[in-house]
Amino acid sequence: MTTPIKPTSKILIVGSGVFGISTALWLARAGYADVTVLDMQDTASAAYDPGAGIDSASADLNKIIRFSYGTEIEYQRLATEAAGLWEEWNRDIASVAADADTAADTPERKALLSTLLRGDGDGGDESKLKLWWNVGMLRMSCKEEFGSFEMETLENMEKEGIRDYQFRSDDEQDLARAKERGWAHKLDPCQRQERFGVHKAVLDSTAGFVAAYKSCAWAQYLAKKAGVKTLLDPVRGKVVDITSKDNHPVAVTADGVEHVADLIVVAGGGWTPSLLPEVKDLLETTAGSVATIQLPKERTDLWERFAPENHPVITWGMRQEKEVYSFPRDENGVIKVGWRKTKWTNFKDVHGGHRLSVPKTAHVTEEKEDRIPAQAMEGIKEYITLNFPELVSLGIASTKLCWYTDSIDNSFVVDFVPGRPGVAVCSGGSGHGFKFLPILGREVVKILEGKGPNTVYGQMWKWRAGEPLKERNGLEEGEGGPRVLSKQTMVGTADWDATAA
Numbered sequence: 001m002t003t004p005i006k007p008t009s010k011i012l013i014v015g016s017g018v019f020g021i022s023t024a025l026w027l028a029r030a031g032y033a034d035v036t037v038l039d040m041q042d043t044a045s046a047a048y049d050p051g052a053g054i055d056s057a058s059a060d061l062n063k064i065i066r067f068s069y070g071t072e073i074e075y076q077r078l079a080t081e082a083a084g085l086w087e088e089w090n091r092d093i094a095s096v097a098a099d100a101d102t103a104a105d106t107p108e109r110k111a112l113l114s115t116l117l118r119g120d121g122d123g124g125d126e127s128k129l130k131l132w133w134n135v136g137m138l139r140m141s142c143k144e145e146f147g148s149f150e151m152e153t154l155e156n157m158e159k160e161g162i163r164d165y166q167f168r169s170d171d172e173q174d175l176a177r178a179k180e181r182g183w184a185h186k187l188d189p190c191q192r193q194e195r196f197g198v199h200k201a202v203l204d205s206t207a208g209f210v211a212a213y214k215s216c217a218w219a220q221y222l223a224k225k226a227g228v229k230t231l232l233d234p235v236r237g238k239v240v241d242i243t244s245k246d247n248h249p250v251a252v253t254a255d256g257v258e259h260v261a262d263l264i265v266v267a268g269g270g271w272t273p274s275l276l277p278e279v280k281d282l283l284e285t286t287a288g289s290v291a292t293i294q295l296p297k298e299r300t301d302l303w304e305r306f307a308p309e310n311h312p313v314i315t316w317g318m319r320q321e322k323e324v325y326s327f328p329r330d331e332n333g334v335i336k337v338g339w340r341k342t343k344w345t346n347f348k349d350v351h352g353g354h355r356l357s358v359p360k361t362a363h364v365t366e367e368k369e370d371r372i373p374a375q376a377m378e379g380i381k382e383y384i385t386l387n388f389p390e391l392v393s394l395g396i397a398s399t400k401l402c403w404y405t406d407s408i409d410n411s412f413v414v415d416f417v418p419g420r421p422g423v424a425v426c427s428g429g430s431g432h433g434f435k436f437l438p439i440l441g442r443e444v445v446k447i448l449e450g451k452g453p454n455t456v457y458g459q460m461w462k463w464r465a466g467e468p469l470k471e472r473n474g475l476e477e478g479e480g481g482p483r484v485l486s487k488q489t490m491v492g493t494a495d496w497d498a499t500a501a
């Protein structure tokens with residue numbers, strides 16, 4: 001960075017996902033008066049709803065919120081701070097809804113509420129507007145014993161004084177505590193003990209999920225209220241190049257307009273490496289595989305059973321061999337299931353003669369994709385068949401690739417870009433960034449103000465290309481690796497019946 005930012009500095013943020021919108025919100029709250037968020041998708045009028053065609057990691061139905069981070073204590077502390085804000089956001093959005101149709105109502109509120117409350121789900125307005133759901137997360141082993149990672153996690157929780165909130169399915173004291181605190185009914189939702197004679201799982205009663213796209217819409221509403229401007233448009237908001245002029249960074253949009261700024265923050269999620277190829281040794285764009293199941297309206301037994309009150313978030317065989325997760329149903333009866341064992345890559349020639357992995361999505365990218373690799377479908381079907389056999393005959397309602405921005409070490413990357421005065425990168429969510437939405441920007445602002453070297457997160461998220469690392473999170477594989485999408489057989493909803501479990 002050439003000159004430090006001032007309250008009047010012109011700041012452009014590319015991307016209105018979790019990383020961009022949280023940064024914008026906290027910049028405005030810190031007194032920066034000229035902050036504009038650009039996005040090539042109109043995340044505002046669609047309220048980030050993936051069902052309305054918004055394609056990004058943040059624009060999703062739901063995301064897991066956990067506050068336990070094993071030995072990564074700094075992330076655990078930040079997640080715990082975020083927890084307080086998630087509670088606050090739940091209260092605030094409810095009170096905004098209460099103000100609707102009163103004199104205190106505003107056009108922004110009306111727009112937000114009408115988008116979030118649309119649909120004909122039977123959850124009632126209250127559940128449609130609740131962002132953070134503390135429904136618990138059940139970490140199920142796929143074997144007859146716990147894996148070593150689970151045992152280490154429990155040991156660390158003991159040391160941190162938070163073991164009390166974890167309930168082991170095979171520990172009498174834990175079971176008694178779970179019963180006393182009203183969590184016992186979530187300990188074996190798949191009746192594994194009865195059906196297989198063994199069930200090894202730990203229920204984390206501090207965890208749960210957030211309604212992801214609604215949370216982003218709320219964050220954008222707060223950011224605008226704090227003074228953030230937006231330019232959300234497939235042409236006028238799409239940044240095609242970042243250059244410089246008279247020592248100022250310039251974002252060139254698809255309509256040819258040059259937006260001259262004092263600071264440009266690139267928070268483009270999976271599109272970040274193609275816009276800023278310098279990050280290629282630090283970040284890689286990869287895809288997770290997701291499917292949904294639609295519960296029929298008339299199956300009230302299933303609606304009841306998979307309701308958030310009765311059903312936790314579940315992970316199955318994480319750090320073992322399965323790596324599947326699922327959520328309770330939403331207010332429209334949709335259950336999301338994700339397979340994260342392999343993160344896929346999609347190499348293409350991009351601007352500047354680079355060949356990098358880039359997103360391939362159902363709506364936004366030139367080449368469209370709404371299927372998932374057969375291997376992922378098999379993993380999802382195996383999970384459903386073994387754990388929820390009554391859902392198999394329902395088939396699946398949708399499949400999609402959801403694009404991560406993985407960093408070499410799974411830690412975020414927030415720093416100025418070497419050799420590009422006035423340009424910073426804010427990305428590298430690596431599959432765990434969502435939970436920090438309410439707080440992430442607070443730490444990003446410190447880094448943008450040049451205080452990064454003196455802060456814990458500034459140190460953790462600094463530019464670290466070229467530093468020696470034992471593992472590089474698959475970045476070293478490149479196009480020759482086995483995760484490349486073009487090497488996979490792709491399947492969609494119609495292939496469910498033929499998929500082997």
Ligand SMILES: Cc1cc2nc3c(=O)[nH]c(=O)nc-3n(C[C@H](O)[C@H](O)[C@H](O)COP(=O)(O)OP(=O)(O)OC[C@H]3O[C@@H](n4cnc5c(N)ncnc54)[C@H](O)[C@@H]3O)c2cc1C
Nearest residue numbers: 015017018019040057058064239269271288429433434435
């Ligand atoms: C499958 C999957 C599961 C996950 N599960 C969890 C979880 O359970 N819990 C958790 O905490 N985290 C989870 N994450 C991580 C979390 O979703 C991400 O860390 C976070 O959403 C990333 O946000 P982002 O702003 O970096 O990117 P995105 O959400 O992808 O947003 C990027 C935005 O930039 C815009 N953009 C890109 N390029 C341009 C351009 N050139 N011009 C203008 N606009 C542009 C895009 O349109 C988009 O709106 C998961 C991620 C994935 C992929």
